[in-house]
Amino acid sequence: xxxxxxxxxxxxxxxxxxxxxxxxxxxxxxxxxxxxxxxxxxxxxxxxxxxxxxxxxxxxxxxxxxxxxxxxxxxxxxxxxxxxxxxxxxxxxxxxxxxxxxxxxxxxxxxxxxxxxxxxxxxxxxxxxxxxxxxxxxxxxxxxxxxxxxxxxxxxxxxxxxxxxxxxxxxxxxxxxxxxx
Amino acid sequence: xxxxxxxxxxxxxxxxxxxxxxxxxxxxxxxxxxxxxxxxxxxxxxxxxxxxxxxxxxxxxxxxxxxxxxxxxxxxxxxxxxxxxxxxxxxxxxxxxxxxxxxxxxxxxxxxxxxxxxxxxxxxxxxxxxxxxxxxxxxxxxxxxxxxxxxxxxxxxxxxxxxxxxxxxxxxxxxxxxxxxxxxxxxxxxxxxxxxxxxxxxxxxxxxxxxxxxxxxxxxxxxxxxxxxxxxxxxxxxxxxxxxxxxx
Numbered sequence: 001x002x003x004x005x006x007x008x009x010x011x012x013x014x015x016x017x018x019x020x021x022x023x024x025x026x027x028x029x030x031x032x033x034x035x036x037x038x039x040x041x042x043x044x045x046x047x048x049x050x051x052x053x054x055x056x057x058x059x060x061x062x063x064x065x066x067x068x069x070x071x072x073x074x075x076x077x078x079x080x081x082x083x084x085x086x087x088x089x090x091x092x093x094x095x096x097x098x099x100x101x102x103x104x105x106x107x108x109x110x111x112x113x114x115x116x117x118x119x120x121x122x123x124x125x126x127x128x129x130x131x132x133x134x135x136x137x138x139x140x141x142x143x144x145x146x147x148x149x150x151x152x153x154x155x156x157x158x159x160x161x162x163x164x165x166x167x168x169x170x171x172x173x174x175x176x177x178x179x180x181x
Numbered sequence: 182x183x184x185x186x187x188x189x190x191x192x193x194x195x196x197x198x199x200x201x202x203x204x205x206x207x208x209x210x211x212x213x214x215x216x217x218x219x220x221x222x223x224x225x226x227x228x229x230x231x232x233x234x235x236x237x238x239x240x241x242x243x244x245x246x247x248x249x250x251x252x253x254x255x256x257x258x259x260x261x262x263x264x265x266x267x268x269x270x271x272x273x274x275x276x277x278x279x280x281x282x283x284x285x286x287x288x289x290x291x292x293x294x295x296x297x298x299x300x301x302x303x304x305x306x307x308x309x310x311x312x313x314x315x316x317x318x319x320x321x322x323x324x325x326x327x328x329x330x331x332x333x334x335x336x337x338x339x340x341x342x343x344x345x346x347x348x349x350x351x352x353x354x355x356x357x358x359x360x361x362x363x364x365x366x367x368x369x370x371x372x373x374x375x376x377x378x379x380x381x382x383x384x385x386x387x388x389x390x391x392x393x394x395x396x397x398x399x400x401x402x403x404x405x406x407x408x409x410x411x412x413x414x415x416x417x418x419x420x421x422x423x424x425x426x427x428x429x
Contacts, residue, residue, distance in 0.1 A: 161324070
């Protein structure tokens with residue numbers, strides 16, 4: 001990592017600053033490919049620049065670089081969360097245990113039908129599914145090729161973002177539950 | 182066996198009265214009507230009673246019956262047919278009852294296997310709530326990834342709509358009885374109301390006692406425009422928004 005940072009900081013760290021500028025104006029996580037295309041550099045160079053930027057931001061300032069929902073994005077450091085919240089006054093919202101359970105089942109077993117969720121939970125999950133859909137955390141992927149052609153559910157990019165994950169392989173391994181590739 | 186004739190009624194309220202056929206055999210002695218009655222109530226086992234003598238007795242009766250007693254003969258035939266059918270059924274082998282279908286039981290819920298996953302997601306959710314993203318708007322916790330529509334921006338869309346509308350034919354509007362005020366007029370009224378109040382006002386304070394939805398929309402737009410051009414200021418007190426004149 002140190003070598004990558006040194007490489008990126010050569011020539012005055014121009015690419016590091018460019019990447020920082022790109023991330024500053026981006027409203028959503030930006031992929032490595034998009035950063036490389038916008039800066040006109042190779043992906044490997046941009047990766048080094050991202051590491052250098054992350055290192056610099058970790059050492060100083062109130063902003064940090066996170067790898068989230070399949071891309072890179074700037075956000076405030078958690079140590080300043082209270083002050084930022086005082087300014088923005090975000091709505092404190094929590095997901096209920098049942099909704100989280102349904103979400104976990106979908107995350108680990110996707111694509112999955114409502115009936116299959118019912119078999120795992122032993123209770124209907126219609127309400128939780130509706131809540132999760134409204135929050136944009138799950139989506140209808142396709143129809144299962146089975147009698148009745150039931151809807152198959154899966155998680156969204158918003159789910160990854162909301163739960164601080166870069167991709168589904170970041171889901172922690174849980175004994176007895178096969179991980180998602 | 183020989184048939185004997187006697188008068189008896191099989192169906193007291195019936196139209197056709199069966200003939201009084203008397204049957205004597207080793208297994209049953211009595212009238213056809215009695216045998217019919219007992220068979221119907223299941224009080225006699227027909228499999229042990231030969232019906233051949235009964236049929237012979239009937240045939241003898243039929244060949245000797247008077248032409249005007251056809252209804253009686255018909256009733257006797259009906260009773261005999263019933264006995265034959267019942268006996269046929271009683272001789273058929275009884276089928277084994279169908280095996281009881283086993284109702285498959287639902288597998289036991291396995292949601293407990295996901296308990297650790299739920300805890301992990303909950304932790305991730307809490308950690309994520311400590312991060313605020315630049316495009317998160319005023320409600321940082323509700324940050325949503327913008328909808329992916331390629332390189333289109335809201336400005337592109339707005340300009341496209343503007344071009345579209347510029348070429349559209351104006352809609353013919355029927356004049357209504359009430360004159361519709363212009364936004365400028367409403368802005369002037371709202372500004373005057375706020376300035377003359379000399380204190381903070383709520384949205385409701387700007388409205389007359391009775392107002393329509395259109396009035397509310399006009400006042401709302403006027404307030405937004407006044408905020409935009411910096412003639413008034415606004416703030417939040419609890420759930421309510423207050424408005425006040427801006428010092429010049």
